[in-house]
Amino acid sequence: MKIEWKERVYNNFVGTMSERDEYQKQEINKELSVAGIGLWWLNMLVMLIMLLVDTMNHTISIGTILVFLSNMIYANYLTFKLKKKGLNETECATKEEYSQHKKKLRKAGLKAGVLWGFQMFVFMNYILPYVGSEEISISLFKVVIFICGGGFFGLTMYIIGLLNLKKLY
Secondary structure (H helix, E strand, O other): OOOOHHHHHHHHHHOOOOOOOHHHHHHHHHHHHHHHHHHHHHHHHHHHHHHHHHHHHOOOOHHHHHHHHHHHHHHHHHHHHHHHHOOOOEEEOOHHHHHHHHHHHHHHHHHHHHHHHHHHHHHHHHHHHHHOOOOOOOOHHHHHHHHHHHHHHHHHHHHHHHHOEEEOO
């Protein structure tokens, strides 16, 4: 029996010599997925630190660009694979269940928009100017821009969530 290259890489990475049973594979996959998520968040933190250091030095380094690109490639790869296999869909058997999920998505979209708008406002108007030794200035125009940006982001997240709801009724 010829072992597929993905299976060989998997066995080599895990450090096994033979085929694992389904329970072992499931547990290994669970640990690998938790580690992958943790490493992605750590990579995002490293990217933020690199961006702050670049801002302090008034430069942009190749490392920051490469870390940003690796994060984007990883996120897009996962999004594409999950979408392709239909693993990001939420199945709704009844109309009530569908409306409950829509309500949850509305709250989640609102929360995401408010958090994104607030974090971007603070980051762009306070943290980056402070770290870059620039003047901190806030205007009504900037507040409106980030409110609109947060609203757009929240609405986009809501629409993407709605596209992932699958009606079975």
